[in-house]
Structures are given as structure tokens and as C-alpha cells.
Amino acid sequence: xxxxxxxxxxxxxxxxxxxxxxxxxxxxxxxxxxxxxxxxxxxxxxxxxxxxxxxxxxxxxxxxxxxxxxxxxxxxxxxxxxxxxxxxxxxxxxxxxxxxxxxxxxxxxxxxxxxxxxxxxxxxxxxxxxxxxxxxxxxxxxxxxxxxxxxxxxxxxxxxxxxxxxxxxxxxxxxxxxxxxxxxxxxxxxxxxxxxxxxxxxxxxxxxxxxxxxxxxxxxxxxxxxxxxxxxxxxxxxxxxxxxxxxxxxxxxxxxxxxxxxxxxxxxxxxxxxxxxxxxxxxx
Numbered sequence: 001x002x003x004x005x006x007x008x009x010x011x012x013x014x015x016x017x018x019x020x021x022x023x024x025x026x027x028x029x030x031x032x033x034x035x036x037x038x039x040x041x042x043x044x045x046x047x048x049x050x051x052x053x054x055x056x057x058x059x060x061x062x063x064x065x066x067x068x069x070x071x072x073x074x075x076x077x078x079x080x081x082x083x084x085x086x087x088x089x090x091x092x093x094x095x096x097x098x099x100x101x102x103x104x105x106x107x108x109x110x111x112x113x114x115x116x117x118x119x120x121x122x123x124x125x126x127x128x129x130x131x132x133x134x135x136x137x138x139x140x141x142x143x144x145x146x147x148x149x150x151x152x153x154x155x156x157x158x159x160x161x162x163x164x165x166x167x168x169x170x171x172x173x174x175x176x177x178x179x180x181x182x183x184x185x186x187x188x189x190x191x192x193x194x195x196x197x198x199x200x201x202x203x204x205x206x207x208x209x210x211x212x213x214x215x216x217x218x219x220x221x222x223x224x225x226x227x228x229x230x231x232x233x234x235x236x237x238x239x240x241x242x243x244x245x246x247x248x249x250x251x252x253x254x255x256x257x258x259x260x261x262x263x264x265x266x267x268x269x270x271x272x273x274x275x276x277x278x279x280x281x282x283x284x
Contacts, residue, residue, distance in 0.1 A: 007019055007020050007021065008020065011025045011027065049136060049137050049140030049141070049145065049148070050137075052136070052140070052145065052148070052149070053132060053133060053136045053137070056132060056152075056174075057129050057132065057133070059117055059267065060117050060118075060119065060125055060128070060129060060174060061125070061129075063095060063117050063118055063119075063267070063271075064087070064118070064119050064122075064125050066091075066095065066271065066274075067087035067088075067091045067092055067095055067118065067119075068085070068087045068091075070087075070091040070094070070095070070274055070275075071087055071088030071090055071091035085121060085122040086120050086121040087120065089170065091274065092118055092120070092172055093170070094270070094273060094274035094277050095114070095118055095270045095271065095274045096108070096110070096111045096113075096114025096115055096117070096118060096172075096266060096267065096269075096270030097111060097114075097115050097118055097170060097171065097172040098111035098112055098114070098115035098160050098163075098164070098170075098171060098172065099111075099115075099160075099163065099164065099168050099169050099170040099171045100164060100167050100168065100169045100170075101169045101170050102170070103164060110265075110266040110269060110270075111160075111266070111270070112156075112157045112160045112161060112164075113153070113156070113157060113262055113263045113266035113267070114263075114266040114267050114269075114270045115156070115160055115171065115172040115173070116153075116156035116160075116172075116173070116174050116176060116177045117174065117267055118172040118173065119172065119173055119174070120172065120173065124173060125174075128173060128174040128175055128178055129174070131175075131178045131207070132174065132177075132178050132181070134207075135178065135181045135182055135185060135204065135207065136148070136181060138185055138200070138204075139151065139181050139184060139185060141243075142185075142188050142242050142243055142244075143184065143188070143237065143240070143242050143243060144243055144247075144248040144252070145248075145256070146248050146252040146253050146255070146256035147236075147240050147242075147248060147252050147256070148181075149256040149259055149260055150236060150240065150252065150255045150256050150259050151180055151181060151184045151233050151236045151237065151240075152177045152180060152181060153177070153259035153260070153262075153263055154180070154232055154236055154259065155176060155177050155179065155180015155181065155183065155184075155229045155232040155233040155236065156174070156176045156177035156180065156229065157232070158176070158180070158228050158229060158231065158232025158235075159175075159176025159177070159179065159180065159224075159225040159226065159227075159228035159229035159232060160176055160225055160228070161228060162224050162225065162227060162228025162231075163176075163222055163224040163225040163228060166224040168222055168224055168225070171222045171225060173222070173225075175211070175222070175225065175226060175229070176222075176225040176226065176228060176229035176232075177229060178229070179208075179211065179225075179226045179227075179229030179230045179233065180229040180230070180232050180233030180236070181233055182204055182207050182208050182211070182229075182230065182233065183208075183229065183230040183231060183232065183233030183234035183235075183237070184233040184234060184236060184237035185200060185204040185233075185237075186201060186204055186205060186208065186230075186234060187233075187234040187237040187238055188200060188237060188242050189201030189202075189204060189205075191237075191238075191242075192242075192244065208230065211226055212226070240252060
């Protein structure tokens, strides 16, 4: 007898339990949901919120350590907790920090993607990753994996475009992308309404207010990037919709693939170019 359990899968799009040999998902209409194109390690990475968040945190942590390793002579061990264990600006520039200087002087437009994965101190990366860990699961639940990837990446780009237009010379950090997740959550809560929508709006609104206050209390915070991230996330949520109103579709999948590939290429190029630039200087 065939093993019926092995014939059952979760639809890669709507996550409903279906048969793997269905020609299309009876719930969301996805064609050939059991095919390798729709159900593979790559798409599962989009659909597992915990895995996506963990991978983003790992990439940020690895690049933070690499930035310190590549500039040991300029790493700051300040007693100021906001500056403690801070990589040098040279390594951050080479790895993909963005702003007017990297873009206008060195024509590094790709840094609009890579800058979201670099951080200037141990507390900088800690607070951003804690915020991602808190808000990320909600966005995965309400928007789905593919749209979450798009929101995260494009909010970072949008925030840094606004920052560039405001003539911020040098900037980096995941806060623009995290603010984009918050912006999309605010749009969801306001749009959905009801008790749940109001609860989401109020809770996430507390995050937004806290970030705004923090940005005005401390120097060196890129409020332009935060504002651009909020606006980009809300706009992305509005344009793409959320699960209750519109299931994820092929366009969302394609956009997520483009965002993920472009970001990976930008980050990898930053690492390679930094290594090439610094190796001769260290006599290797």
C-alpha cells in the first residue's frame, strides 16, 4: 500500500495540507505545488520564518566579526556602551557601508543593499537583531515568507535612498529594514482593523515611537534612514497586500528571488572587494 503520509505536503504558498500530486492547490490555486520548482530547500527557506530570521542574524554577526578582523588597528574599545567594540570605518566602507561618500565618490550604488548587514558596535547589532527577532515572526505570519523578504530588503534600500538624498555622508545598519517591517505591521494593523488589528497597531506603534525618541536623544542615529524604512515598509505592505486579503503569488515569489539574489551578490561583493583591498596592506 502507498504511504499516504508521504504524499501529503504543506502547500508552499498558502501552507495548507494538500496532496503532493495535486495539479493545483485547491485553496490558493498554485500550479503543481508538489514540484521541485515550488517545494525545495530554497523556497522552504522563505517559508520558515525562524530559519529566515536566524539566517539574517548569522549573516549580520559574521560581517560584524569580519569588520573587526579586517581593521584590528582601528577597532575602538570605548567605555561608551554605544561605541564599545566598534569596527573601523575603513573596513565598514570596504564591506559595503553606504551614503554620499561611498556612492558619489566611489560609485558604489550596490551598497544600498549591503549596508543593512553592517553595524558599528556590539550594541548596535544587538538592538537591531533583537528588534528583528521580535517583529519578524508577525510579518511572516501576516504577509508570508516571500513578501517578508521583499519588505525587508526594499525597506533597507528605501531607507538608504532617503538617507542619500538627505546627504548623509556615511551610514549602515539593519535599522532601516527593521523599521520597514514595523511600517508594514502598522499598515496591516490599521488596514485590518478589529480587535486584533488594533492590538497589532498599538503594540508595534510602541516600537515605532521608541525608535523615533531614541533617534532624537542620541547623536549619530540616522533618522532619515529610519523614516525612509517606515515609509517603504508601509508602502510595500499596501502594494503587495497581506495574507487575509491576497495570498502570495508568482509575482511575490519572483520579487523575493530577485531581492535575495541581489542582496547576496552585494554582500558577497563587499566581502571579496574588502579582502582584495586589505590583503596587500597586511602583507599577505
